Amino acid sequence: MAKGVFEIDPELEKGTSEFRQAGASFNQMVEAVNMMISRQQRLLSDISHELRSPLTRLRMAQALANRKLGDSPDLARIDTEAQRLEQMIGKLLELSSVQVDSHLNREAQPLSSLCDALLEDSQFEAEQMGKILTVTDVPERLMTCHPELLMSALENIIRNAIHYGKHQIQVSLQAKGDVLLLQVEDDGDGVPEDELDSIFRPFYRVSTARDRHSGGAGLGLAIAENAIRQHQGSIRAARSALGGLLVEVTLPLLSEP
Ligand SMILES: Nc1ncnc2c1ncn2[C@@H]1O[C@H](COP(=O)(O)OP(=O)(O)OP(=O)(O)O)[C@@H](O)[C@H]1O
Ligand SMILES: [Mg+2]
Structure with missing residues (x-):
């Protein structure tokens, strides 16, 4: 429980x-x-x-x-x-x-069948906006999750990166022991240091003029945080080496037999 x-x-x-x-x-x-x-x-x-x-x-x-x-x-x-x-x-x-x-519907699934469609759609969406999204190989591991809920969380994170990134978005998935490390980075303007924790609050939007007019609801990351917490994972934001935002998610994987 x-x-x-x-x-x-x-x-x-x-x-x-x-x-x-x-x-x-x-x-x-x-x-x-x-x-x-x-x-x-x-x-x-x-x-x-x-x-x-x-x-x-x-x-x-x-x-x-x-x-x-x-x-x-x-x-x-x-x-x-x-x-x-x-x-x-x-x-x-x-x-x-x-x-x-x-909370009642959890199933064990290979990561690739969970993520492949989302990653492909994201790549397509980025292309449509004239941006490049690169993805590392998806580790061959299993994860117990509620697929729809978890994928909507990842989608919100990746969509932000596509939206706020200027040209380049990087998504990387790595298995470290029994933990999946997912990193989504972009080369946009990022988020000021002192607001990095706040962006996960419902309806929070960064206080620059750019964001007040960009029209999002400010719920995407709150949704993502909630879903990831329900999967015993963690999420945090930091500055990316690309210049924009780095969102890092960890999630438990099923142990390898
Ligand atoms: N990759 C990013 N680069 C720069 N700022 C970001 C990034 N991701 C999120 N933010 C900032 O964090 C705020 C909250 O993000 P969140 O996804 O919760 O809301 P949103 O994108 O504004 O609206 P929506 O509910 O449609 O997702 C955004 O308004 C934006 O200011
Ligand atoms: Mg968003």
Whole structure:
């Protein structure tokens, strides 16, 4: 359970009566914790979903007002803010949909079948933006994870690098013992030293003018951090030798037989 695997173990309810009782209580606790997590995840998902309809009506009303009254800076402001809200809710919805029951669905998979599609898509996306993304070979190891949740975390990190990098993005995956070390670096402007820890906070955007206008929700890295923590991994940001940001992720691998 400490590793995030919330499964009931029938073995616990065997043996002498004291062990059986303790085992049964433990299994009940597992079930209760499971239910609590699922309920909370569902609540988040329902709320994000419900927030959408009034927002859609707000934007329709704004468009109508615009037509009646003509363009005005106030109406334009309402539209930008509504757009921003819509984006944040979209992200929250995305996060909550992958999170629902994520603690119940863990599977062991080869790294290559987990990452290959994501890496290929990223390379394609970088190319479209006239940037070069290089990837090292994917180690031939197994990992126990919730594939969708973990891949959405990595996607957020790589997408940032593609977005904020100027020409070059490097993704490297290395197995060190039973730990996977993933590094994503770019040659963009990076993040000021004193903000390196803050970028993992929900809705946090770096305080330069560039970022205030670039229009992200500021949720990508918070989502990534959350998912990686759920997989008993770690994430940190530092300055990259390329000049931009380095995001370093470690995740536990299955031991080699
Ligand atoms: N590779 C990077 N280079 C420079 N700054 C970055 C990089 N990655 C993240 N940041 C900074 O950290 C902030 C938070 O990133 P995060 O991915 O959480 O949000 P976002 O990209 O703004 O929006 P979104 O929710 O769409 O991902 C960004 O707004 C940006 O200021
Ligand atoms: Mg982002």
